[in-house]
Amino acid sequence: MIRLEGVTRRYSSRAGDRVALDNVDLEIGRGEIFGVVGRSGAGKSTLIRTINRLETPDGGRVIVDGEDITALDAKGLLKARRRIGMIFQHFNLLNSKTIEANVAFPLMLEGRPKAEITARVAELLAQLGLAEHAKKYPRQLSGGQKQRVGIARALACGPQVLLCDEATSALDPETTEDILNLLDQLNRELGLTIVMITHQMEVVRRVCDRVAVLKDGKVVETGRTADVFLNPAHPVTQAMLAEDDDGFDAAMAPVGGQMARLTFRGASTYEPELSRIARETGVDYSILSGRISRIRGEPCGQLLVVFTGGDATVAMARLTENGVAVEAIQKEAR
Amino acid sequence: MFDNVNWLEVGKAGIDTLLMLAGSLTLTVAIGIPLGVLLFLSGKGKLAANPVVNAVLSFVVNVLRSLPFIILLIVMLPLTMLLVGTSLGVLGAIPPLVVGTAPFYARLVENALREVDHGVVEATQAMGGSTFQIVMRALLPEALPGIIAGATVSAIALVGYTAMAGVVGAGGLGDLAVRFGYQRFQTDVMFVTVVLLLVLVQILQMLGDWLVARVSHR
Ligand SMILES: Nc1ncnc2c1ncn2[C@@H]1O[C@H](COP(=O)(O)OP(=O)(O)OP(=O)(O)O)[C@@H](O)[C@H]1O
Numbered sequence: 001m002i003r004l005e006g007v008t009r010r011y012s013s014r015a016g017d018r019v020a021l022d023n024v025d026l027e028i029g030r031g032e033i034f035g036v037v038g039r040s041g042a043g044k045s046t047l048i049r050t051i052n053r054l055e056t057p058d059g060g061r062v063i064v065d066g067e068d069i070t071a072l073d074a075k076g077l078l079k080a081r082r083r084i085g086m087i088f089q090h091f092n093l094l095n096s097k098t099i100e101a102n103v104a105f106p107l108m109l110e111g112r113p114k115a116e117i118t119a120r121v122a123e124l125l126a127q128l129g130l131a132e133h134a135k136k137y138p139r140q141l142s143g144g145q146k147q148r149v150g151i152a153r154a155l156a157c158g159p160q161v162l163l164c165d166e167a168t169s170a171l172d173p174e175t176t177e178d179i180l181n182l183l184d185q186l187n188r189e190l191g192l193t194i195v196m197i198t199h200q201m202e203v204v205r206r207v208c209d210r211v212a213v214l215k216d217g218k219v220v221e222t223g224r225t226a227d228v229f230l231n232p233a234h235p236v237t238q239a240m241l242a243e244d245d246d247g248f249d250a251a252m253a254p255v256g257g258q259m260a261r262l263t264f265r266g267a268s269t270y271e272p273e274l275s276r277i278a279r280e281t282g283v284d285y286s287i288l289s290g291r292i293s294r295i296r297g298e299p300c301g302q303l304l305v306v307f308t309g310g311d312a313t314v315a316m317a318r319l320t321e322n323g324v325a326v327e328a329i330q331k332e333a334r
Numbered sequence: 335m336f337d338n339v340n341w342l343e344v345g346k347a348g349i350d351t352l353l354m355l356a357g358s359l360t361l362t363v364a365i366g367i368p369l370g371v372l373l374f375l376s377g378k379g380k381l382a383a384n385p386v387v388n389a390v391l392s393f394v395v396n397v398l399r400s401l402p403f404i405i406l407l408i409v410m411l412p413l414t415m416l417l418v419g420t421s422l423g424v425l426g427a428i429p430p431l432v433v434g435t436a437p438f439y440a441r442l443v444e445n446a447l448r449e450v451d452h453g454v455v456e457a458t459q460a461m462g463g464s465t466f467q468i469v470m471r472a473l474l475p476e477a478l479p480g481i482i483a484g485a486t487v488s489a490i491a492l493v494g495y496t497a498m499a500g501v502v503g504a505g506g507l508g509d510l511a512v513r514f515g516y517q518r519f520q521t522d523v524m525f526v527t528v529v530l531l532l533v534l535v536q537i538l539q540m541l542g543d544w545l546v547a548r549v550s551h552r
């Protein structure tokens with residue numbers, strides 16, 4: 001649905017040149033929710049903005065639904081943008097217009113007939129639970145409601161793609177959850193392809209099918225969210241996940257024995273594998289840290305345990321046989 | 335009390351002042367808004383960034399703004415003759431009033447446009463809005479409170495300028511104040527004109543504030 005080929009973007013300033021995007025290749029499938037994470041300044045916003053060419057790349061191509069966005073002339077670009085919705089961290093609603101006028105805005109820009117606009121706006125407001133706010137102004141709404149208006153506006157022209165630049169970063173956790181549920185629902189019901197830029201790992205964990213990690217304008221890691229989050233390969237990914245997980249440092253554990261990271265996925269996450277195998281092999285275990293959760297709906301868990309007594313090697317082999325990914329960790333001498 | 339005051343004269347002068355104000359304010363707004371939009375759009379990093387256009391416009395605006403109005407009145411005489419055929423009366427006053435105020439107002443409009451959150455421009459672009467649509471449908475409506483507030487400030491400046499224009503034969507309340515109040519020491523005439531000008535300024539300010547409040551939804 002969206003393909004970036006060798007996309008590069010440089011900024012030059014008096015302080016020197018800066019490569020915001022460095023030869024980025026990315027393929028985002030139709031109907032996918034795709035996350036892009038990275039630290040501040042990694043180039044996330046620049047990346048998402050090349051997709052509707054708010055930012056024109058210096059090199060490379062961006063193809064959306066088979067159309068080369070980078071090659072379009074001015075008029076073609078305006079048309080293409082109508083098929084790509086976008087929502088923003090600070091909503092960017094027009095304060096001078098009512099909610100219904102905000103939602104009608106893109107349709108009006110497109111020059112649709114008045115009757116059609118009225119009908120479409122009513123439909124969108126109802127669909128997003130905003131009907132009672134139609135005549136209000138943005139300042140009368142809460143952050144979550146404003147983002148709903150932003151979403152309604154982005155959907156008005158019936159786009160196939162929705163770009164979200166830190167769409168939940170200005171919202172509290174509960175409202176974030178609400179907006180994420182909404183995006184998830186739109187993805188399922190409309191088959192909408194969604195690209196989400198965020199620095200909130202939790203957001204990715206919750207809704208993204210796949211994720212790319214950006215560092216200094218380069219994609220350093222990409223894959224299915226569960227794969228990347230359970231086995232992060234790049235130090236940046238590991239660090240960002242560790243921060244999200246309040247960063248347990250294995251080296252600090254005040255216990256001897258064999259340390260191991262156990263990764264459970266799918267339905268077996270909820271099975272009592274660990275205690276059963278411990279009982280059978282006579283090992284004891286203590287859990288140093290862990291998390292059982294869902295990544296994009298898939299149950300998964302990761303435990304850091306230390307085995308004492310009995311034969312840890314046998315226990316780990318048994319766990320592996322039973323579909324638990326086991327990674328033995330050598331405790332570093334300090 | 336008010337022995338020297340010829341109320342008919344005062345009434346005529348008042349109407350002249352209002353006519354000068356209405357005419358010059360209309361033209362100031364008509365010229366100042368497009369000029370302010372151009373100043374804004376041609377600015378660095380803006381929608382139609384153009385350093386040359388911006389520098390030229392900026393220079394002209396600054397020159398006109400730095401000229402004291404009384405000098406502008408005199409310098410403008412030949413041009414005024416050319417434009418409206420007379421340098422006297424209400425008609426003769428309007429060109430210098432507009433030239434003196436429109437650049438000032440254009441700056442106020444430019445500032446009002448700068449106050450608009452860039453995110454709104456970006457969102458409109460993302461929705462496929464053309465530059466023209468961004469200006470007409472997003473920027474100007476969003477900046478409307480500032481644009482009206484600027485028009486109020488300009489209108490009040492214009493009231494002061496009309497009094498000065500009175501000195502070179504434009505008529506109006508300022509002319510009355512100078513000719514009778516000042517030159518003939520008729521304090522009562524001075525008093526009446528000053529009070530009327532004061533009332534006019536108050537009304538303009540209140541009207542402006544009321545309009546701004548009506549269109550503000552921030
Ligand atoms: N208009 C610009 N002019 C110059 N440099 C820019 C501009 N926009 C972005 N940059 C630079 O490009 C790099 C990437 O910026 P970008 O906004 O894409 O980062 P980001 O990942 O979105 O960061 P954040 O999480 O802080 O929003 C940064 O180093 C930034 O300083």
Ligand SMILES: [Mg+2]
Nearest residue numbers: 044045046166
């Ligand atoms: Mg950003």
